[in-house]
Amino acid sequence: xxxxxxxxxxxxxVVTAAEILSVAAFAEGRHAQAFPSFGSERTGAxxxxxxxxxxxxxxxxxxxxxxxxxxxxxxxxxxxxxLFAGLVHDGYALVNTSRAFTELGFDQTxxxxxxxxxxxxxxxxxxxxxxxxxxxxxxLLGGFAALTGQITMEAIDTAVKERFEGAVGERNxxxxxxxFDFVTSRVKELARASTD
Amino acid sequence: MTRQPVHFYQVGSFAVGNRLxxxxxxxxQSQRERTNSIDSGHRACQGCxxxxxxxxxxDAAMRATNGHVVAVNATGCLEVFSTPYPETSWRIPWLxxxxxxxxxVATGVAAALRVKGKSDVRVVxxxxxxxxxxxxxxxxxxxxxxxxxxxxxxxxxxGYMNTGVQRSAxxxxxxxxxxxxxxxxxxxxxxxTGKDLPRIAMAHDIPYVATATVxxxxxxxxxxxxxxxxxxxxxxxxxxxxxxxxxxASNDTIHIARLAKESGLFPxxxxxNGTVTSVSTxxxxxxxxxxxxxxxxxxxLFGKSPRPDIVARIQAIADNNIARYGLVxxxxxxxxxxx
Amino acid sequence: xxxxxxxxxxxxxxxxxxxxxxxxxxxxxxxxxxxxxxxxMVKSGKLAGCEFINVExxxxxxxxxxxxxxTGARAYTATASQGLLFMLEAVFNASGLGLPIVMTLxxxxxxxxxxIWNDHSDAMAARDAGWIQLFAETNQEAADLHVQAFxxxxxxxxxxxxxxxxxxxxxxxxxxxxxxxxxxxSFLPPYEPRQVLDIDEPVSIGAMxxxxxxxxxxxxxxxxxxxxxxxxxxxxQDFKELTGRDSGxxxxxxxxDGAEIIVVALGSVLGTIKDAxxxxxxxxxxIGVVGITTFRPFPSEAVxxxxxxxxxxxVLEKSFSTGFGGVLSTDVAMSMRDxxxxxxxxxxxxxxxxxxxxxxxxxxxxxxxxxxxxLTFLDLDQGAVERERARMRSVRRSGPSAxxxxxxxxxxxxxxxxxDV
Numbered sequence: 001x002x003x004x005x006x007x008x009x010x011x012x013x014v015v016t017a018a019e020i021l022s023v024a025a026f027a028e029g030r031h032a033q034a035f036p037s038f039g040s041e042r043t044g045a046x047x048x049x050x051x052x053x054x055x056x057x058x059x060x061x062x063x064x065x066x067x068x069x070x071x072x073x074x075x076x077x078x079x080x081x082x083l084f085a086g087l088v089h090d091g092y093a094l095v096n097t098s099r100a101f102t103e104l105g106f107d108q109t110x111x112x113x114x115x116x117x118x119x120x121x122x123x124x125x126x127x128x129x130x131x132x133x134x135x136x137x138x139x140l141l142g143g144f145a146a147l148t149g150q151i152t153m154e155a156i157d158t159a160v161k162e163r164f165e166g167a168v169g170e171r172n173x174x175x176x177x178x179x180f181d182f183v184t185s186r187v188k189e190l191a192r193a194s195t196d
Numbered sequence: 197m198t199r200q201p202v203h204f205y206q207v208g209s210f211a212v213g214n215r216l217x218x219x220x221x222x223x224x225q226s227q228r229e230r231t232n233s234i235d236s237g238h239r240a241c242q243g244c245x246x247x248x249x250x251x252x253x254x255d256a257a258m259r260a261t262n263g264h265v266v267a268v269n270a271t272g273c274l275e276v277f278s279t280p281y282p283e284t285s286w287r288i289p290w291l292x293x294x295x296x297x298x299x300x301v302a303t304g305v306a307a308a309l310r311v312k313g314k315s316d317v318r319v320v321x322x323x324x325x326x327x328x329x330x331x332x333x334x335x336x337x338x339x340x341x342x343x344x345x346x347x348x349x350x351x352x353x354x355g356y357m358n359t360g361v362q363r364s365a366x367x368x369x370x371x372x373x374x375x376x377x378x379x380x381x382x383x384x385x386x387x388x389t390g391k392d393l394p395r396i397a398m399a400h401d402i403p404y405v406a407t408a409t410v411x412x413x414x415x416x417x418x419x420x421x422x423x424x425x426x427x428x429x430x431x432x433x434x435x436x437x438x439x440x441x442x443x444x445a446s447n448d449t450i451h452i453a454r455l456a457k458e459s460g461l462f463p464x465x466x467x468x469n470g471t472v473t474s475v476s477t478x479x480x481x482x483x484x485x486x487x488x489x490x491x492x493x494x495x496x497l498f499g500k501s502p503r504p505d506i507v508a509r510i511q512a513i514a515d516n517n518i519a520r521y522g523l524v525x526x527x528x529x530x531x532x533x534x535x
Numbered sequence: 536x537x538x539x540x541x542x543x544x545x546x547x548x549x550x551x552x553x554x555x556x557x558x559x560x561x562x563x564x565x566x567x568x569x570x571x572x573x574x575x576m577v578k579s580g581k582l583a584g585c586e587f588i589n590v591e592x593x594x595x596x597x598x599x600x601x602x603x604x605x606t607g608a609r610a611y612t613a614t615a616s617q618g619l620l621f622m623l624e625a626v627f628n629a630s631g632l633g634l635p636i637v638m639t640l641x642x643x644x645x646x647x648x649x650x651i652w653n654d655h656s657d658a659m660a661a662r663d664a665g666w667i668q669l670f671a672e673t674n675q676e677a678a679d680l681h682v683q684a685f686x687x688x689x690x691x692x693x694x695x696x697x698x699x700x701x702x703x704x705x706x707x708x709x710x711x712x713x714x715x716x717x718x719x720x721s722f723l724p725p726y727e728p729r730q731v732l733d734i735d736e737p738v739s740i741g742a743m744x745x746x747x748x749x750x751x752x753x754x755x756x757x758x759x760x761x762x763x764x765x766x767x768x769x770x771x772q773d774f775k776e777l778t779g780r781d782s783g784x785x786x787x788x789x790x791x792d793g794a795e796i797i798v799v800a801l802g803s804v805l806g807t808i809k810d811a812x813x814x815x816x817x818x819x820x821x822i823g824v825v826g827i828t829t830f831r832p833f834p835s836e837a838v839x840x841x842x843x844x845x846x847x848x849x850v851l852e853k854s855f856s857t858g859f860g861g862v863l864s865t866d867v868a869m870s871m872r873d874x875x876x877x878x879x880x881x882x883x884x885x886x887x888x889x890x891x892x893x894x895x896x897x898x899x900x901x902x903x904x905x906x907x908x909x910l911t912f913l914d915l916d917q918g919a920v921e922r923e924r925a926r927m928r929s930v931r932r933s934g935p936s937a938x939x940x941x942x943x944x945x946x947x948x949x950x951x952x953x954x955d956v
Binding site for chain 3: 263264265266268269275276279280281282284286287288289290291292293294296297299300301302303304305306307308309310311312317334335337338341342
Binding site: 015018019022023026027031032033034035036058059060061062063065 | 890892
C-alpha cells in the first residue's frame with residue numbers, strides 16, 4: 001500500500017487533489033481510497049487530506065499515520081503544522097514553492113530523510129501560467145507522478161480532465177504535465193548530484 | 197363514502213344553516229346532501245366553538261372542491277375529541293402526526309399528491325392556537341414561505357385547553373389561565389405579550405389570509421370557499437370560544453364570538469398577497485366589558501374588587517384594532533388604515 | 536458500473552435509482568453532500584417524478600416525509616447528529632404510524648460540546664424509536680443497503696435508517712459499483728402502501744389510542760421487527776443473486792472459526808479491526824470479528840450462534856451510555872445471558888477520534904493476555920482528565936470543562952513563551 005498525505009489551506013483544492021489521485025489510481029485498475037481530514041475549516045486554514053493506493057481491497061479507515069509521500073501545497077505551513085510527522089524514512093515530499101528545498105527552513109526536520117526524494121516544484125507559478133489561477137493541486141499531481149512513479153502521467157491527465165470539464169480540465173492537465181516535466185528534470189539533477 | 201344524507205336533528209335545530217333563507221343564502225349545512233366531514237358522536241364539550249368551526253370549515257372546503265379534501269390535524273382538542281379509539285368522527289381522509297408539525301405534514305401530503313398527479317385533491321391542515329402560534333410556528337412559517345398548496349386553519353380558543361387551560365401566545369392580556377393566575381397586582385396574562393398570527397401570515401406575502409369567528413358561519417364558509425379557489429399557502433384564523441377554558445356558558449359560544457368581533461377585540465378581515473382587501477365592520481359597537489364579563493377567565497376584573505383600569509387597557513386594545521382595520525364605518529374615513 | 540466516487544455521491548445516485556417521490560432536505564454536516572446531489576438530480580430532471588423540498592428544520596423534514604408517505608409516496612431524507620435529535624419526535628411518530636420512510640443517518644457525535652465528527656451517539660439515541668437500523672461497513676455496502684432498505688421498509692411498513700459513518704464513509708472516495716436502473720427496478724417494485732390518504736376510501740391515520748389497545752399496537756410493531764429478522768437475510772440473498780455481492784444481512788463474521796476472542800462492532804471501523812486482527816492472527820492470537828449489520832431489530836440468535844465458542848467477547852463501540860457503559864454490549868450480553876464467556880467493552884472513536892490499527896492491536900493483545908478491563912476507553916488521555924478533576928476539586932467556579940481541556944491541550948502544545956493559564 002502506498003499512502004499519501006496532502007497539506008494545504010482551505011480553498012487550495014487539497015481534498016480535490018486526493019480525490020483526483022484516487023481516481024487516477026482507480027483508472028489504472030488499482031484500489032484507492034481518498035478522504036479529507038474531516039474538519040470545518042474555513043478558507044485559508046490548514047487542511048489535510050489523504051490518499052491510499054493498493055493492489056488489494058483497502059479496509060482500514062484510520063487516518064494515514066505513516067505516509068509514503070507528502071504533497072505540500074503551501075510552503076507557509078512549515079511553521080504551523082508538523083508536516084513531516086510520520087513520514088517513512090525513505091518517503092517522498094513534494095513542496096509547492098519556487099525556492100529550493102534547502103531554502104525552506106526545515107533542514108533539521110527533513111535531515112533524516114532521503115534528500116533526493118525531497119523536491120520542490122513551483123506549482124502555483126505553473127498553475128498561473130497554464131490555468132490563470134493560483135490553484136496548484138493538479139500541477140502537483142503531475143509532479144507527484146514524476147517524483148514517485150506510483151502513478152502514470154496519463155492516468156493523472158485522465159483524472160484531471162474527468163474532474164474538471166472542458167477548457168479548465170485541459171489547462172489543469174497542461175499545468176500537471178508541465179510540473180511532471182519540471183520534477184522529472186529535478187529528480188534527474190538530484191540523482192546526478194548524489195552520484196557525483 | 198364521504199357524502200351521506202344528514203338528519204337535521206343531529207345538530208338540534210331545524211333552522212340549521214339558515215335553511216329558511218333563499219337557497220342562495222343558505223349555508224352548506226342546510227343541504228341534506230352536504231358532506232359530513234366530522235360526524236356526530238364525537239367527544240367535544242357542550243358548546244365547543246372548535247367543533248362547530250371545524251365542521252363548517254371542512255364541509256365548506258368539501259363543497260368547494262367537490263369532495264376532494266384531505267385533512268391534516270395537529271395534536272389538540274380537535275384531534276382528541278374526534279378520534280377516541282376505536283371510533284373516529286372523520287368521514288374524510290385524515291392524518292394526525294404530532295403537535296408541532298401539522299404544516300410540514302401537510303406540505304408532504306401536498307407534495308405527494310402533486311407527484312402522484314392528484315393535484316385536484318386539496319389539503320387542509322388544522323390546529324389550535326398552541327399548534328399554530330407556539331409549537332407549530334416554525335413549521336407554519338416554513339410552509340408559508342415555500343408557498344405550499346395548503347389551507348391552514350387555526351381554531352383559536354386562546355389557550356391550551358386540551359391540557360387544562362394553560363397560557364399560549366394567543367392568550368389575551370389579563371385572561372386567567374392555569375399558568376397565568378388571577379393573583380397579584382397584574383392578575384392574569386401579561387399585557388404586551390402574544391403573537392398576532394394573521395398579520396405575521398400576511399408578512400409572508402402568501403396569497404390569502406383571513407380571520408373569522410363562529411358567530412358568522414356564513415362568512416366562515418365563504419372564506420373557506422374563497423381560499424379553495426386559490427393555490428398556494430393560505431391561512432384562516434377562526435376565533436372559537438371555549439366554554440371550559442373561558443368559563444362561559446355553553447349556550448353563549450356564538451354570542452361571545454359575536455361580542456369579540458363587535459367590541460373590536462377580534463378584527464375580522466381578508467387579505468390577499470399581504471394587503472387587506474376587505475373588513476367586516478362592526479354592526480353595533482359594544483364596550484369590551486360586555487364581552488369580558490360573560491367569561492370567568494376575566495372574573496377578577498369585575499365583582500368585589502373590580503379593576504376598571506385593566507378593563508380600560510383592554511378597551512384601548514379594541515380601539516386600536518378598530519383604528520387599524522377601520523372596523524367602524526363612521527371612523528373608516530377619518531382613521532388611517534394601518535396594517 | 537464500478538466507479539471511484541465519493542460515498543455521499545454514491546448514496547445519492549443509488550437513492551435516485553430507487554425512484555423516491557418526495558425528498559426533503561435540511562442541511563447538516565456530514566449529510567449535506569447526499570442531499571445536495573439528490574436535489575441537483577431532481578432540478579436537472581435526471582431524477583424525474585420527484586418533489587425535492589427544502590424545509591426549515593429536520594423536524595419538518597421528517598414531518599414532510601410522514602405526510603408524503605401517508606399519501607402513498609416513496610419518501611426519503613437524510614440527517615445526522617443534532618438533526619436526528621431535533622426530528623426525534625417525528626422519528627418515533629413515523630414508526631408508530633407504520634410509514635416506510637427511508638433515511639440515511641450520516642453518523643455523527645452529539646453535542647455539547649459541539650462536535651461535527653463521527654461516532655454512533657446519534658443512532659443509539661434513536662435505538663428505541665421503532666426504526667430498523669442498518670449499519671454499513673463500506674460505501675459499497677451503504678449504497679447497497681439503501682436499495683434493500685426501501686424494499687424492506689415497504690414490505691413490512693416499517694421505516695428504515697441506513698447508518699453510515701459520517702466523514703469516514705460519506706466523504707471517502709473509493710470504488711463503488713452503482714447499479715443500473717433496470718436492476719434496481721427488478722429488485723424494488725413500486726410502493727404499494729398498506730394505508731393511504733385516499734378520498735375514495737377515507738381512513739383516519741393517527742387516531743388516539745388509549746390503554747385498552749396501546750400495548751397491542753406496540754406489540755404488533757415488535758412483531759413486525761421480528762418479521763424483519765426473518766426477511767432481511769432473504770432480501771440480502773435476493774440482492775446477492777442480482778449483484779453477486781454480499782451486502783446487508785443480519786451479521787457478518789470474519790475469521791471466527793476457532794476464535795477464542797471475538798470483537799463485535801458496527802460500521803466502518805470493522806475494516807480497521809480486520810486489518811488489526813489479521814496482524815494478531817499472524818502472531819498466533821486466535822481472534823475473530825463479528826460485524827453487526829442489522830442493529831435494530833437486534834439479531835440475537837445470529838449473534839449468539841456466532842459468539843457461541845468464544846471465550847472472550849470484546850464489544851467495540853463508538854458510543855456509550857453515560858454512567859453505565861456500552862450500549863451494544865448490553866444487547867450482546869442479553870443475547871448470551873445463559874452462556875459462559877467474558878464480556879469486555881471498549882469505547883472508541885468518540886467525536887471523531889481516530890481509531891488506529893496500532894491502538895486496536897494493543898487492545899487486542901491485552902484481551903489475549905486476559906488483561907483488558909471490563910470497560911475501557913481507547914486512547915483516553917487520563918492526564919487531561921485528572922487535571923480537570925483536580926481543578927474541579929480545588930475551586931468551585933472551575934468553568935466549563937470542555938474549554939478547560941482545550942486550553943490545557945493548547946498550552947501544552949504551545950511555544951514556551953506562551954503564558955500557561
